[in-house]
Amino acid sequence: MKNAIVHDLWGGSSEVSRHQALPFTPMKPVIRAFFKALRLVLGPVMLLKERLTHPKGMQRDAAAQAAVDVQCQSLALYQFNTCPFCIKVRQEMRRLSLPIEKRDAQHNVTHRDELQQGSGATKVPCLKITEANGQARWLQDSNAIVAYLRDQFETTAC
């Protein structure tokens, strides 16, 4: 059976089998418009909250921070701007003073395709970890990403 694309509140989409997708009904455009409106209202509120609750970044001595900066070059966070799980990860990155590149997988088709091909899904947040041998590892789930970042970087404060 062919698959169908379903869209979620945060503008993400996923492929499901036809029998999991909602059948076409005249209500579908209304439901979509409702979620779009909700996203338009909630998005700025969440971004404002993120801005107002910015954690203070941890301080390292210059050499330690330089080493962390280099380590962060092998990481990239695939994310949506207003996804609450992505905001949680971004806040942790700020708290740990990690300059990890953020890649918009919602509006940037190239990034979305990379994410889909690398991780096998368009689910965000997803951390791409490029190992020393050049192999990429894709870490999904905000809790797992936060735990990974803490494990790697929490102890390098001065």
Ligand SMILES: N[C@@H](CCC(=O)N[C@@H](CS)C(=O)NCC(=O)O)C(=O)O
């Ligand atoms: N349990 C996951 C939830 C992640 C999640 O639901 N992300 C949504 C955006 S808020 C998503 O990626 N939706 C698009 C998709 O599944 O393709 C986490 O904590 O990271």
